[in-house]
Amino acid sequence: MTGPVSPDISQPELFDLLAGIGRERAGPGGTPPPEPLYDRHGVLVVRVGDVVVKAHQADRGEDPDLGRRVALAGDLPELFAAPLGPPLRVTGGFGERTVTVTAFGEPVHPDDLPWRAAARLLADLHRRPVPPDAPGWGRPARVARLVERLPDGPAAGEVRRAFATLPAWIREGSPDPDPAGEHLIHGDWHLGQMVRLPDGSWRFIDVEDLGRGDPVWDLARPAALHSAGVLRPADWTAFLTSYRAAGGPAVPLLGDPWARLDIPARTLAIQIAATCVISARGTDRPLDEAETALVDACTRISRMVA
Amino acid sequence: MHCPKCRGVMRTYTRSGVHIEQCDNCRGIFLDYGELEALSRLEAQGPGWAAAPPPAAGTPPVQVHHHHGAPVHHHRPYHGGGVFHMLFST
Ligand SMILES: [Zn+2]
Numbered sequence: 001m002t003g004p005v006s007p008d009i010s011q012p013e014l015f016d017l018l019a020g021i022g023r024e025r026a027g028p029g030g031t032p033p034p035e036p037l038y039d040r041h042g043v044l045v046v047r048v049g050d051v052v053v054k055a056h057q058a059d060r061g062e063d064p065d066l067g068r069r070v071a072l073a074g075d076l077p078e079l080f081a082a083p084l085g086p087p088l089r090v091t092g093g094f095g096e097r098t099v100t101v102t103a104f105g106e107p108v109h110p111d112d113l114p115w116r117a118a119a120r121l122l123a124d125l126h127r128r129p130v131p132p133d134a135p136g137w138g139r140p141a142r143v144a145r146l147v148e149r150l151p152d153g154p155a156a157g158e159v160r161r162a163f164a165t166l167p168a169w170i171r172e173g174s175p176d177p178d179p180a181g182e183h184l185i186h187g188d189w190h191l192g193q194m195v196r197l198p199d200g201s202w203r204f205i206d207v208e209d210l211g212r213g214d215p216v217w218d219l220a221r222p223a224a225l226h227s228a229g230v231l232r233p234a235d236w237t238a239f240l241t242s243y244r245a246a247g248g249p250a251v252p253l254l255g256d257p258w259a260r261l262d263i264p265a266r267t268l269a270i271q272i273a274a275t276c277v278i279s280a281r282g283t284d285r286p287l288d289e290a291e292t293a294l295v296d297a298c299t300r301i302s303r304m305v306a
Numbered sequence: 307m308h309c310p311k312c313r314g315v316m317r318t319y320t321r322s323g324v325h326i327e328q329c330d331n332c333r334g335i336f337l338d339y340g341e342l343e344a345l346s347r348l349e350a351q352g353p354g355w356a357a358a359p360p361p362a363a364g365t366p367p368v369q370v371h372h373h374h375g376a377p378v379h380h381h382r383p384y385h386g387g388g389v390f391h392m393l394f395s396t
Contacts, residue, residue, distance in 0.1 A: 040395075108394070110384050142396075192394035225392055229357025233347075240350055241343040254321070254335070254345060258353045265353060272392050279391075290389035293357065300355040 010039055014055055014094045015046060022048025025084065025101050047104055051084070056098040056208065065135035066098065066208065072134060072184075073207040079125050080210075081105050081195055081203040105195025105203060115222075115235050116242040117202045118194055123248030125204070126183045126215040137187035137213035140267050141173035146274035151281045155295045159273045162266070162298035165305040170267055179214040180260070181249060186210060189218045215250035219243065220264035224272060227265050228297035230290050269297045309334060322348040 009015040019034035026049035038045035042057040056066075063069075066087050073082035083100040090099050108114060147163045150156040169177055186193065187209025194202050219239075226236035244253050251257035258265075276291035287295065307316045307327065314331025324344045327336045337345075351359065384393060 110390060110393075113384065113393070188396055190394060190396065192396075221392075227352050227356040229359075230389055230392065233351075233359055237343060237347045237350075241339065241346045244346065245339050245342055253342075255349055257350050262353045266355070275391075276388060288388040290392060294392070297355060297357065300357075304355045 009036055009044070011044060011094050013092050014044055014097065017090055017092060018044060018046040018053040018055060018099065019048060021088070021090075021099060021101060022046060022051050022053045025051045025053075050104050052102045052104050054100050054102070055090075056087075056100070058095055058097060062098070063138070063208070065211070068133060068135050069207045069210045070100065072131065072210055073204075075131075076125070076128065079121060079128075079204055080207065081197070081205050082207065102205060105197050105205070108191045108194050108196075113191060113235065114194065114196075114202060115239040118189075118191065119239045119242035119248070120246045121194070121202055121204065122186065122189065122215075122218050123243050123246035125186060126218070126249050127247060128184050130182055130184050130212050134184060135211045136175060137185055137211040137217070138209045140170055140217065140264075140271075143267050143271040143274070144171055144173045146271055146278065149278055150274055151278065153277075153281070155273075155277050155287065158295050158298045158302070159270055159277060161302035162270050162273075165301055166267060166270070167263065170263070176214060180216065181214055182212050183215040183249060184210070185213045185215050185218050187213060187217070190221050215248070216260050217264050219250055219261060220268040221272075223261045223265035224268035224294075224297075228269055228293045230293050266301055269294055269301065273298050310336070321345065324348070 015034070015036065022034060023031045032049050035047045036044070037047050037052065044055045046053050070083045070087055073080035076082070081102055083102050085101065088099045088101075090097055143163070143166070147160060150159060163171065169175070186204055186206075188206065189204075193204055193206050195205050196202055222231060222236060222239050225231045226233075240251070240257065244251065251260050273291075273294040276287060276294055280287050280291065308314065309316055309329035309332060311334050312329065312332045314329045316327045316329055316336070318325050318327055320326075322345060324337075324341050326341060326345075328334070329336075384390065
């Protein structure tokens with residue numbers, strides 16, 4: 001397990017409930033003890049043998065389109081390790097939560113990042129026909145919420161100034177008024193959203209933002225980290241080349257892709273920088289090297305646009 | 307050489323020092339993965355606000371032969387706190 005594991009479960013009652021759901025769904029061969037995989041930001045994920053049970057964030061659990069997103073992923077088993085059935089609603093002392101059950105897959109190992117496989121999987125998703133009932137994706141609403149929560153201080157000021165350069169619809173958390181293309185997109189893609197099946201092939205997990213949208217947003221995070229100088233240049237080249245070679249529609253095959261990537265990359269650089277500044281202040285620690293690189297990127301964004 | 311799609315005549319031209327074949331008739335471009343990778347490396351580096359590339363940009367990681375075992379690629383690891391969360395969490 002590579003993700004953050006908390007030995008102290010923040011919500012023991014919810015943990016026990018998820019473990020119980022997992023034991024019912026786990027395949028034959030006995031049920032190993034439940035193992036917490038993720039316990040942050042109001043999300044709790046528990047593995048029981050060959051299934052993973054996830055309690056979604058309370059404030060996102062009421063997405064009326066989640067059922068359709070789950071069904072959409074279920075129709076693309078070669079792309080998604082989709083939930084094994086429709087979402088469940090559970091209640092208890094923790095309130096009311098949405099729960100999904102998924103087959104367990106091996107997460108990405110930090111020493112062996114599958115940039116090429118990830119890019120091919122994204123290109124494949126973006127080339128699929130969009131079902132007429134596909135819901136819209138839910139982002140980029142997160143950046144405005146995070147900038148709202150920024151503390152005072154010089155680093156936060158840099159992030160705020162960069163945020164002011166974004167188009168109004170992003171600053172207001174509105175839907176894209178003029179999407180460049182309508183494709184199926186993952187909607188919140190990063191390397192934590194991939195798992196490897198026993199046969200070695202990769203799948204997406206997390207369908208909460210799956211829907212119809214501009215596919216360039218699925219490239220936004222690596223584009224932001226590359227622009228901030230945090231990625232190795234060869235990793236960005238591998239990711240972009242594999243996406244282009246697989247016929248991905250988000251960027252042109254040749255030439256400069258940054259006319260398309262600039263705004264999404266800026267948005268994600270600002271969002272990640274805001275996350276870092278909030279997290280560092282919350283635990284009263286200085287920014288580390290990579291976090292500082294993201295704040296520096298914000299400084300360059302406002303200087304370039306001013 | 308003829309276009310595999312429409313049998314038109316293919317012409318070679320040079321773009322950023324990389325040779326590519328283009329069909330005179332349908333304008334289709336044919337290039338292999340290595341050529342596409344070279345063009346992506348040369349033409350897709352970053353937006354105006356991108357960080358200056360490190361001095362070793364574009365060169366493969368240094369190969370070091372350890373006295374036993376296979377060659378190992380050395381590069382900056384992605385483990386440390388901040389960068390791990392940037393790559394792996396929302
Ligand atoms: Zn032709």
